[in-house]
Amino acid sequence: MKIAVFSAQPHDREFLDAANAAEGHELEYFEAALGPGSVALATGYEAVCVFVNDVVDAAVLGALRAGGTGLVALRCTGFNNVDLAAAARLGVKVVRVVNYSPNSVAEHAVALLLAINRKTHRAYNRTRDSNFSLNGLMGFDLHGKTVAVVGTGKIGCVFARIMLGFGCKVIGHAPIVSPEFEAMGARYAAPGEIGADADIISLHCPLTPETHHIVNAGTLARMKRGALLVNTSRGGLVDTDAAINALKSGQLGGLGLDVYEQEAGLFFRDLSNTIVTDDVLQRLMAFPNVIVTGHQAFFTREAIATISETTLRSATEFATKSPLSNEIKLA
Numbered sequence: 001m002k003i004a005v006f007s008a009q010p011h012d013r014e015f016l017d018a019a020n021a022a023e024g025h026e027l028e029y030f031e032a033a034l035g036p037g038s039v040a041l042a043t044g045y046e047a048v049c050v051f052v053n054d055v056v057d058a059a060v061l062g063a064l065r066a067g068g069t070g071l072v073a074l075r076c077t078g079f080n081n082v083d084l085a086a087a088a089r090l091g092v093k094v095v096r097v098v099n100y101s102p103n104s105v106a107e108h109a110v111a112l113l114l115a116i117n118r119k120t121h122r123a124y125n126r127t128r129d130s131n132f133s134l135n136g137l138m139g140f141d142l143h144g145k146t147v148a149v150v151g152t153g154k155i156g157c158v159f160a161r162i163m164l165g166f167g168c169k170v171i172g173h174a175p176i177v178s179p180e181f182e183a184m185g186a187r188y189a190a191p192g193e194i195g196a197d198a199d200i201i202s203l204h205c206p207l208t209p210e211t212h213h214i215v216n217a218g219t220l221a222r223m224k225r226g227a228l229l230v231n232t233s234r235g236g237l238v239d240t241d242a243a244i245n246a247l248k249s250g251q252l253g254g255l256g257l258d259v260y261e262q263e264a265g266l267f268f269r270d271l272s273n274t275i276v277t278d279d280v281l282q283r284l285m286a287f288p289n290v291i292v293t294g295h296q297a298f299f300t301r302e303a304i305a306t307i308s309e310t311t312l313r314s315a316t317e318f319a320t321k322s323p324l325s326n327e328i329k330l331a
Contacts, residue, residue, distance in 0.1 A: 151205030
């Protein structure tokens, strides 16, 4: 089957080609993101393979269907960039990677937390200039602190387990109770408890209309003063302007972001020789207690291999008219 792979990076080519040895599809790679201006590239391809910042709205889906595309394969878990209602109406199937490596994202969230707390990024820059002063580098023990996990799916549970290993008290918030989360010794928070007691909040929930800006001026004001916030899920969970105001006032003690609300057009590319005109992002990165990474939490060998294998296996299921194991359907 002919598959157009959009937003293709060198690692996509390497791992998809390796996985394709067992599947035998015809892969064509495009560096461009899928969107209104590039959808014509998919004409004649039975499937498109897309990533987190590709635009798969009603207009793009209509053009895909008109060009002969019947499958959208997301090489990620989240699907907030796809208009599922339009896909269903047009008869376009949508699949995703439900499971790859929850460890990869959870471990990166821990890395961000440790770096913010212990100012590792600042220490690294200082010592390279032979500045070994400890002024301004003091953190706190994680042991005994309260960690709130917002979203207790597979990634949230792995993160919770790691935090329990540090000796933290772990509380959670999610619309569906996870027996695994409770069995490991964590518990679900009472109303208002996260804001009052959490020293650390880590976001592991999907981006939906209900979770958009779940961290906003109101929730930030109710947080324990000086708490740390980590987001490795989707940028739209955090109202960035509100977070900046909370950082300026000291209400928010530190922020670790692997995702950013306006990351499309910025992340996954080298802009070191250009002027980044996103003033909000530039303001964020000017804070000494903020760390931004470029959506790399998923980026481990194990995760990319599983993503590639699962994506192409879904394409084979579609080509052979087999049941789609990872199909996304409207609720």
